[in-house]
Amino acid sequence: MAKAILTFADIGVSVTVPAGTRIIEVSEKVGAGIVYGCRESDCGTCLTEIVTGMENLSIPSPIELATLAEKKAKANMRLACQTLVLGDVTIKPGY
Ligand code: FES
Numbered sequence: 001m002a003k004a005i006l007t008f009a010d011i012g013v014s015v016t017v018p019a020g021t022r023i024i025e026v027s028e029k030v031g032a033g034i035v036y037g038c039r040e041s042d043c044g045t046c047l048t049e050i051v052t053g054m055e056n057l058s059i060p061s062p063i064e065l066a067t068l069a070e071k072k073a074k075a076n077m078r079l080a081c082q083t084l085v086l087g088d089v090t091i092k093p094g095y
Contacts, residue, residue, distance in 0.1 A: 001018050001019065002018070002019035002086075003016050003017065003018060003019060004016070004017055004018075004019045004021070004056065004085045004086060004087050004088055004089065005017075005088045005089075006021075006023065006026050006085050006088075006089050006090075006091065007088075007089070007090040007091070008027075008030070008032045008091060008092075008093070009051050009090050009091065009092045010092050010093065011032060013030055013032065015029070015030055017085060019084075019085065019086050019087065020084050020085070020086065021084065021085050022080070022081065022082070022083065022084055022085075023048060023078070023080040023081075023083050023084075023085060023089075023091065024036055024039065024046060024080040024081045026085070027080060027093070032093065033093075034046055034048060034080045034093045035093075036080065036081050038081070039081040040081070041061065041063045041064045041067050041079055041081065041082045042063075042067065043067075044067050044068075044070065044071040044073075044079065046079050046080040046081045046093075047068075047071060047073055047077055047078075047079060047080075047094050048077065048078055048079070048080045048083075048091050048092070048093045048094060049074070049076060049077055049091060049092040049093070049094065050076045050077065050078055050089065050090075050091055051076075051090040051091060051092050052088075052089065052090040053087060053088050053089030053090060054076060054089075055087075056085065056086050056087030056088055056089050057078060057083050057084065057085065057086060057089060058082075058083055058084035058086060060078065060079075060082070060083070061082065063082075064078070064079050064082045064083075067079060080093065
């Protein structure tokens with residue numbers, strides 16, 4: 001299975017995970033503390049800045065795109081509860 005490295009820039013932690021793992025799952029595993037609410041792409045609480053590797057993430061669903069637009073998210077932001085890591089990525093959660 002392909003692997004990917006997810007780095008939490010704010011706490012200086014890098015984790016090797018199977019490609020296809022959700023960002024929020026990795027956060028919970030390492031205690032990175034990304035705050036979340038619904039986990040269903042609805043509340044926008046888990047909004048996370050992607051520092052590098054935007055091209056290594058899953059394509060956002062229409063529901064995620066709607067929430068990102070509603071929250072006026074910058075182009076380099078994604079919902080941690082919905083986004084799959086497919087390759088190496090560095091993030092900086094908003095908390
Ligand atoms: S936790 Fe609600 S959108 Fe991610």
